Amino acid sequence: MITVSNLIKIYAGKTVVDIAALQVNEGEIIGLVGNNGAGKTTFFRLLLDLIKADRGEIISKEKNVALSEDWKPYTAAYLDEGFLIDYLTPEEYFYFVGKLNNRSTADVDEFLKSFDSFFDGSILKSGKYIRELSKGNQFKVGIAGCLLQHPAVLLLDEPFANLDPTTQLRLIKMLREMHAQHRMTIFISSHDLNHVTDVSTRILLMEKGTIIKDLHTNQDTLSELEDYFKV
Amino acid sequence: MIRTLLRHQWKSFWRSRNAGKSLAVQIFIGFITLYLLASAIGVGIYLQELLKRAYPGQDIIKVFCGFILYYFLFDMLFRFMLQDLPTLSVQPYLVQNIKRSQLIRFLNVRSLFTVLNLLPLLLFTPFTITSIAPEFGFPVASAFIISILALTVFNHFMILYIKRKSIINSWWLVLFFVLMGGCIAADYFKLFSLSHISTLFFSYMMANAWTVTILVAMAVFSFINNYYFLLKNLYLEDIIGKGKKKEGADYTFLNRFGTIGELIGLDIKLILRNKRPRSVAVLTVLFLFYGFIFYKEKYITEGWWGALLLGGIFLTGLFITNYGQFLFAWQSAHFDGLMAGNLRVKTYIKSKFMLFTAVCTVILLLTSLYGLMSWKLLIVQLAGYLYNVGIHTVITVYFATRNYKGMDISKGSTFNYQGMGAEKWLYTLAVFMVPMVVYWPFAFFINAWAGVIALSVLGLISFLLQDWWVELLSKAFLERKYKILNGFREKQ
Numbered sequence: 001m002i003t004v005s006n007l008i009k010i011y012a013g014k015t016v017v018d019i020a021a022l023q024v025n026e027g028e029i030i031g032l033v034g035n036n037g038a039g040k041t042t043f044f045r046l047l048l049d050l051i052k053a054d055r056g057e058i059i060s061k062e063k064n065v066a067l068s069e070d071w072k073p074y075t076a077a078y079l080d081e082g083f084l085i086d087y088l089t090p091e092e093y094f095y096f097v098g099k100l101n102n103r104s105t106a107d108v109d110e111f112l113k114s115f116d117s118f119f120d121g122s123i124l125k126s127g128k129y130i131r132e133l134s135k136g137n138q139f140k141v142g143i144a145g146c147l148l149q150h151p152a153v154l155l156l157d158e159p160f161a162n163l164d165p166t167t168q169l170r171l172i173k174m175l176r177e178m179h180a181q182h183r184m185t186i187f188i189s190s191h192d193l194n195h196v197t198d199v200s201t202r203i204l205l206m207e208k209g210t211i212i213k214d215l216h217t218n219q220d221t222l223s224e225l226e227d228y229f230k231v
Numbered sequence: 232m233i234r235t236l237l238r239h240q241w242k243s244f245w246r247s248r249n250a251g252k253s254l255a256v257q258i259f260i261g262f263i264t265l266y267l268l269a270s271a272i273g274v275g276i277y278l279q280e281l282l283k284r285a286y287p288g289q290d291i292i293k294v295f296c297g298f299i300l301y302y303f304l305f306d307m308l309f310r311f312m313l314q315d316l317p318t319l320s321v322q323p324y325l326v327q328n329i330k331r332s333q334l335i336r337f338l339n340v341r342s343l344f345t346v347l348n349l350l351p352l353l354l355f356t357p358f359t360i361t362s363i364a365p366e367f368g369f370p371v372a373s374a375f376i377i378s379i380l381a382l383t384v385f386n387h388f389m390i391l392y393i394k395r396k397s398i399i400n401s402w403w404l405v406l407f408f409v410l411m412g413g414c415i416a417a418d419y420f421k422l423f424s425l426s427h428i429s430t431l432f433f434s435y436m437m438a439n440a441w442t443v444t445i446l447v448a449m450a451v452f453s454f455i456n457n458y459y460f461l462l463k464n465l466y467l468e469d470i471i472g473k474g475k476k477k478e479g480a481d482y483t484f485l486n487r488f489g490t491i492g493e494l495i496g497l498d499i500k501l502i503l504r505n506k507r508p509r510s511v512a513v514l515t516v517l518f519l520f521y522g523f524i525f526y527k528e529k530y531i532t533e534g535w536w537g538a539l540l541l542g543g544i545f546l547t548g549l550f551i552t553n554y555g556q557f558l559f560a561w562q563s564a565h566f567d568g569l570m571a572g573n574l575r576v577k578t579y580i581k582s583k584f585m586l587f588t589a590v591c592t593v594i595l596l597l598t599s600l601y602g603l604m605s606w607k608l609l610i611v612q613l614a615g616y617l618y619n620v621g622i623h624t625v626i627t628v629y630f631a632t633r634n635y636k637g638m639d640i641s642k643g644s645t646f647n648y649q650g651m652g653a654e655k656w657l658y659t660l661a662v663f664m665v666p667m668v669v670y671w672p673f674a675f676f677i678n679a680w681a682g683v684i685a686l687s688v689l690g691l692i693s694f695l696l697q698d699w700w701v702e703l704l705s706k707a708f709l710e711r712k713y714k715i716l717n718g719f720r721e722k723q
Contacts, residue, residue, distance in 0.1 A: 048571040052713040072573045082720065083568035085497065087504040089479040099493040100573045105481075127476030129504070149573065 001026040006056035018209040031200030032189040038206035040189040076151035078142035086131035160192045236337045275357035296433035297426035310390040335461045374440040381446035388453040494582035505640040536679035543615030555627035563637030563719035617690030630658040635718030
C-alpha cells in the first residue's frame with residue numbers, strides 16, 4: 001500500500017526524519033510511538049506532501065505522493081487545527097468535506113447519526129463556529145471529518161491526547177469497527193502506550209527520525225515499549 | 232524587567248520568518264522617516280522666516296501661538312490612523328512572575344517609541360529658542376517646551392486609550408470622528424476659533440509661566456487614565472465576541488457547480504464571518520461610489536477616454552485587487568487541511584477564477600447605473616470588465632502563488648500591514664500598468680475607441696484561454712507549494 005524509501009528530511013542542519021525503507025500493507029494499523037522530536041508529525045506531513053522531502057520518496061498505491069495527487073481521494077488525515085476551517089459550524093464543515101468526496105448532505109447526515117455518542121451532544125447543533133469549540137471538541141470534529149470520507153488510508157496525530165477517557169475508548173472501538181468493515185490502513189501516533197498497543201497491529205518506535213523498532217503487536221509489546229521509555 | 236521585555240520584542244522582530252523582507256520594508260520606511268524628520272527640523276529652523284513672509288506685518292509670536300493647538304488637533308487625527316497599539320502578546324507573560332503593573336508600564340514605554348512623538352519637538356523647539364527665548368527669557372521658553380511635551384504626551388496616551396476603547400465598542404470610533412469633525416467644522420464656520428483660543432492661552436502663559444501646569448496635569452491625567460484602563464482590561468480580549476448562537480448557511484445556488492461551487496461558498500463564508508476580509512468587502516462596496524469622482528462631466532464631454540477607462544477598470548476590478556492580493560493567505564489558517572484534503576490544485580485555482588468572474592459580473596451590473604451619465608461609460612466599463620476577468624485575474628493568481636505570508640483574518644484591517652510587502656505594491660502597479668500599455672499605442676496612433684476595443688479583445692481572448700491559464704498557474708503553484716505551506720504554517 002505505502003512504501004517509503006530513503007526518506008530524509010533535514011531542518012536547519014538537523015535530520016528530523018531518516019527512514020531507509022518501510023513497507024506498509026493494506027489493512028495494517030500502524031502505531032507510531034516515540035518521544036517528542038522523534039519525527040512523528042514530520043513523517044505524517046511528508047506522507048501528506050505538505051513538506052518537501054530532502055531525499056527519498058513515498059509511494060502510495062504505486063504513485064509518488066509528491067508527484068501525483070491521486071492519493072488524495074483515498075487518504076484522510078487530522079494532524080492539528082490547521083486541518084479545520086474554523087469559521088464554519090461543525091455541520092458546514094462536515095458537508096464541505098462530504099462534498100469534496102462526492103457525498104451528499106443526506107449521506108453525511110446519515111453518517112453523523114453513528115457519531116451521536118462520540119460527539120456527546122456538544123458538537124452538532126451547538127450554535128458555535130468551530131473556532132469557538134474547545135480543543136477536545138475540535139479534535140472530535142477533525143476525526144469525524146476524516147472518517148466520513150471512508151478513507152483507505154487514515155492518519156491521526158496523537159488522537160488520544162486531547163480527548164476525555166470515555167471518548168478515547170469510544171474512538172478505539174470505532175476505529176476497530178471501521179477497520180473491520182473497510183480494511184483501512186491506519187497510522188496513529190501516540191504517547192499513550194496502552195491505547196496504541198491496544199489498537200495497533202504493528203508498532204513503529206521512532207527515535208531522532210529513524211525507526212529503531214518495528215514490532216508486530218502481541219502480548220509482550222507493551223512491556224517491551226515500557227522498557228524503552230523507562231527513565 | 233522592562234528591559235527584558237523590550238529585548239523580547241526586539242528578538243521577535245528579527246526572528247520572524249519574514250525578517251528579511253520586512254527589513255527591506257523597514258529600510259524604506261526608515262528613509263521616509265529620516266526625510267520627514269529632516270524636513271521637520273528644516274521647517275522648525277526656518278519657521279521664523281516662513282511666518283514673517285506668510286503673515287507680513289503681524290506679530291509672528293502671536294501667529295505661532297495660534298498655530299500650536301491647531302497642530303495638536305491634526306496630530307490627534309494623524310495619530311489615530313498611524314499610531315500602533317503596542318502589540319506584545321501579553322498572554323505568555325501574564326502567568327509568569329511579573330507584576331501586572333510592570334507589564335503595563337512596559338506596554339506604555341514601548342508605545343512611546345514612535346516618530347510621531349519626535350515631530351512636534353523638532354518643529355517647535357527651534358522657534359522657541361530663536362524667537363521666544365531672547366524676547367521673553369528662559370523661564371517662558373522652557374514653559375513653552377514643557378507645554379509642547381505635555382501636549383504630545385497627552386495626545387499619545389489619549390489616542391491609545393481611544394483606540395483600545397474603540398476596539399471594544401466601535402461607537403468610540405464614531406464619537407471620536409464626530410468630535411474631531413465637529414471641532415474642525417466649528418472652526419471652519421467660525422463658531423469658535425481654535426487659533427484664537429490657542430493665542431489667548433499661550434499669550435497668557437507668556438506672562439504667567441505657571442499655567443503650563445494645566446497642560447502637564449492634562450498629560451498626567453491622560454497617562455493615568457490609560458494606565459488604569461489597561462490594568463482593568465488586560466485580559467478582556469478573551470471575553471469579547473462569545474455568546475451569540477451561530478447558524479449554518481447553505482448556498483443552494485452554488486450546488487450545481489460541484490466542488491468549485493463548494494469552494495466559492497467557502498470563500499463567501501470566509502468574507503462574511505471574519506473581521507478583516509469583511510472590512511475589505513465593505514470597502515469594495517463603498518468604493519463603487521468612486522465613479523462619481525472618476526467619471527467627471529468634463530472628462531466625458533472632452534473625451535478623456537484613457538482616464539475614464541482607468542476608472543472603469545478600477546471600479547469593476549476592485550474586488551479582485553482587494554480580495555486577490557491575499558488570495559491564498561486568507562485561508563492560511565487551514566491551508567494544511569485544504570492541501571491534504573481531497574481537492575485537486577487545479578480545481579482550487581479554477582474556483583478562484585470563478586469567484587472573481589462572478590463577483591466582477593455582479594459589480595458590472597451594479598455599476599452600469601453610471602450609464603445614466605453617458606452611454607459611453609457602459610462601453611468603457613465593459614472593456615474594463617473584460618480586462619479584469621481575462622487578465623487581471625491571471626496577474627492576481629500569479630502573484631498569489633508568490634505570497635508566503637499568512638495572516639490572521641480575525642484582526643481589523645485599518646492600517647493593518649500584516650501580510651503586506653513590496654510584491655503587493657508591484658502587483659498593484661502591474662494591474663494598472665498593463666491596460667495602459669495596451670491602450671496607449673492604439674489610442675495614440677488610431678483613436679481612443681481603438682484602444683478600448685484592443686483592450687476588450689485582449690481581455691476576451693485571455694478569458695477564453697482561462698483553462699490554459701489555470702493549467703499554467705497550477706504548475707506555478709505546485710512549484711512553490713511547500714514554501715507557501717511553510718510560510719502559512721508560521722503563526723504571525
